[in-house]
Amino acid sequence: MAGIAFFSARPYERTFFDRENSGHSLNYLDAPLDEKTARLAAGSSVVCAFVNDHLDRLTMQILKENGIGLIALRCAGFNNVDLKAAAELGLPVVRVPAYSPYAVAEHTLALLLTLCRKTHRAFNRVREGNFSLDGLMGFDIHGKTVGVLGTGKIGAIFSRIMLGMGCRVLAYDLRPDTALEQAGVLYVDIDRLFAESDIISLHTPLLPQTQHIINATTLAKMKKGVVILNTSRGALLDTKAVVRALKSEHIGGLAIDVYEQEEGLFFQDLSGRILQDDTIARLLTFPNVLVTAHQAFFTDTAMQQIAQTTLRNIDDWQAGKPLINLVPG
Incomplete structure (x- = not known):
């Protein structure tokens, strides 16, 4: 052996x-x-x-x-x-x-629900005896337009979840899935997906042509207040451009399970040390940003x-x- x-x-x-x-x-x-x-x-x-x-x-x-x-x-x-x-x-x-592509798709949903209903903040607040609703206003996912970038196994499952929640689902993939089309997913070009989506979820592999597919130029094509989810690969996002869009409030919410500079950070306990990565430290200061440490697969x-x-x-x-x-x- x-x-x-x-x-x-x-x-x-x-x-x-x-x-x-x-x-x-x-x-x-x-x-x-x-x-x-x-x-x-x-x-x-x-x-x-x-x-x-x-x-x-x-x-x-x-x-x-x-x-x-x-x-x-x-x-x-x-x-x-x-x-x-x-x-x-x-x-x-x-x-x-x-x-288990379901693991990643379901974690993406968990991030979205947590971000849009602020359950993480509510959990911590109630444990401190604060039962106020101030600052916890969320939004309905039902009726929103969800753009899914990449409809392989994970993206297809997430698309069906969003259809089940009453969303209009737009998708972009070089190989459209006819079964998804029959289920109600509309394949469109990528610029239309960026322009019309309230929520954008990334499920594409990291390739030279997809690196930093979310950047200053593509962010400018999106709606003000767009919510972006990434449980695929960190370098799909130009993180510095995303930080700028968060500061200008163009991005309404960001949930990531991956980070382009995650090496040396994720899969370790750094709670007793000072973070040396200024970008992730800045991301963690935003109240509308949710970060998990590459755990979407972890079931x-x-x-x-x-x-x-x-x-x-x-x-x-x-x-x-x-x-x-x-x-x-």
């Missing part, structure tokens, strides 16, 4: 991987993966990496020199991997393309599926079977 070096390993992950493991040697490492830590994988044949690990050419050269034959991502995204270098080094890269169902798919990818590689979740180089 394979020796697997898990980088950026967290205690909650170990529970699920230990439960699903069928004989592999699992070496859990707290350290993130980069060129400085890659040699810790020596003695293993597989590296298992997460969203904020660095898999650039130098890192993978070191992994290759230390006997690594497979990069197994325990996540869907692969923008942190130099795929060209991996192919040239003969290192196949596999991923977990889907794990027991999703974690079980991540562990099962990751280990099955490794089993297939070791057995010489076709890698159905191979990321093309």
Whole structure:
């Protein structure tokens, strides 16, 4: 069986991987993966990496020199991997393309409901004995126009949730989903989506053409008071442009589970330290901004599926079977 070096390993992950493991040697490492830590994988044949690990050419050269034959991502995204270098080094890269898309879609809804009804503020206020309603005015989601950017599995589920809540749903995707169209989703060009939506939710992968798709220019096309949700990838937002739009009150609300500079912040307890990232610190000062720390995927169902798919990818590689979740180089 394979020796697997898990980088950026967290205690909650170990529970699920230990439960699903069928004989592999699992070496859990707290350290993130980069060129400085890659040699810790020596003695293993597989590296298992997460969203904020660095898999650039130098890192993978070191992994290759230390006997690594497979990069197994325990996540869907692969923008942190130099795929060209991996192919040239003969290192196949596999991923977990889907794990409970309902988890992410439902968390997006939770963020929207919390933001629009201010339940987080009400919870803290009541615990202090303050039962006043001042400052807690919300808005109805029913009847709003919701723009969904990207209608893959997660975006499609979120679209159906919004339809069920009585919303008009506009969508933009290079590959329209006919089943969604039949359900009542209207596919439009991206400028129309920006112009007509009261709420915009991002469900597109991070690619060169989607990086900073929300920027000063596209924000100017949106309604004053627009609510923006991002549970996909942090760099879809130009965060500095978003901060300016929040200050001018052009954005009426922002809820994010991802952040373009989240490395070194998310998945850690920094409560006893001073935040060095001025942008996230500024975001946290806005009363109409809600931030969660990349937890949209974090349900027991999703974690079980991540562990099962990751280990099955490794089993297939070791057995010489076709890698159905191979990321093309």
